[in-house]
Amino acid sequence: MKTKKITEMSLLLAVSLVLSYLETLLPVFIAVPGVKLGLANVITMLILYRCNAKNAFLFMTLRVVMAGFLFSGISGIIYSFAGGLFCILIMSLTKRMSCFSTLGVSMSGAVFHNLGQIIVAFFVMENAHILYYFPVLCLSGVVTGLAIGYLTKLILKKYCKILPKD
Amino acid sequence: MKKGDILILAAVLILAITFFLVTGRQQLGEYVHITANGKTTTYPLNKNRSVKFKRGKDGQNTVIIKDMEVYMESASCPDKICVRHKAVSKNGESIICLPNEVFIEIESKTQKETDN
Numbered sequence: 001m002k003t004k005k006i007t008e009m010s011l012l013l014a015v016s017l018v019l020s021y022l023e024t025l026l027p028v029f030i031a032v033p034g035v036k037l038g039l040a041n042v043i044t045m046l047i048l049y050r051c052n053a054k055n056a057f058l059f060m061t062l063r064v065v066m067a068g069f070l071f072s073g074i075s076g077i078i079y080s081f082a083g084g085l086f087c088i089l090i091m092s093l094t095k096r097m098s099c100f101s102t103l104g105v106s107m108s109g110a111v112f113h114n115l116g117q118i119i120v121a122f123f124v125m126e127n128a129h130i131l132y133y134f135p136v137l138c139l140s141g142v143v144t145g146l147a148i149g150y151l152t153k154l155i156l157k158k159y160c161k162i163l164p165k166d
Numbered sequence: 167m168k169k170g171d172i173l174i175l176a177a178v179l180i181l182a183i184t185f186f187l188v189t190g191r192q193q194l195g196e197y198v199h200i201t202a203n204g205k206t207t208t209y210p211l212n213k214n215r216s217v218k219f220k221r222g223k224d225g226q227n228t229v230i231i232k233d234m235e236v237y238m239e240s241a242s243c244p245d246k247i248c249v250r251h252k253a254v255s256k257n258g259e260s261i262i263c264l265p266n267e268v269f270i271e272i273e274s275k276t277q278k279e280t281d282n
Contacts, residue, residue, distance in 0.1 A: 094170070099169050099170030101167060103167055103171040104170045111178060132194070135182040136182075139182045146175070
């Protein structure tokens with residue numbers, strides 16, 4: 001990895017941690033368990049679009065571990081990592097398909113993020129009833145995914161103007 | 167917004183709404199009312215236990231509450247319909263042992279609250 005890229009990635013990592021913190025300040029999204037805006041996903045998508053899935057995965061792992069220790073604790077890391085893994089897998093897939101814009105990529109990512117988390121919850125709690133919660137998370141996922149996708153579209157445009165791809 | 171985006175949005179919305187419509191009436195239960203010998207007792211589903219009911223000389227039913235589900239483990243009745251009945255866990259579901267007059271019904275508290 002080039003020095004320039006390392007610098008860029010660590011800068012984005014710092015930004016995403018701030019975004020994670022900002023998100024804990026939004027009381028609306030704390031009210032319903034599992035429902036999150038996913039602001040930090042803007043950065044993950046930014047890296048996915050500018051670099052590749054491998055870099056996005058590396059970034060997600062670092063972000064999840066750091067944000068976990070800062071805000072949510074060890075058990076939160078397991079959930080976030082599973083969600084992030086699912087999210088990046090589906091996003092790198094949908095990104096390749098020409099019929100999806102950032103909106104579709106973000107929505108699929110959000111829904112799969114929730115899917116990953118609920119699968120972990122299923123194994124941790126050993127309770128199948130938790131799966132009934134998935135549709136609620138799906139709905140919130142498409143709504144927040146839509147917002148995040150649009151935000152990413154705007155930011156990606158400006159970001160590439162300031163820092164062109166090499 | 168591209169075609170695929172709309173497709174995802176529509177697919178998830180339709181799936182979620184269908185799910186709500188299908189399971190909307192079948193809320194998960196929280197309590198079980200067991201009526202035996204004309205007396206009704208209510209137990210919470212979140213605590214595992216086994217309850218025995220005696221009726222007359224040799225009438226007996228054993229009800230098991232386990233993992234938020236209720237089932238009849240054994241019964242002295244001849245037809246054993248209640249024993250073969252699948253475990254119940256959703257609001258409104260019931261198991262009835264007619265010969266021994268044992269009636270098990272699931273109720274969710276949330277349902278009751280909306281009724282009031």
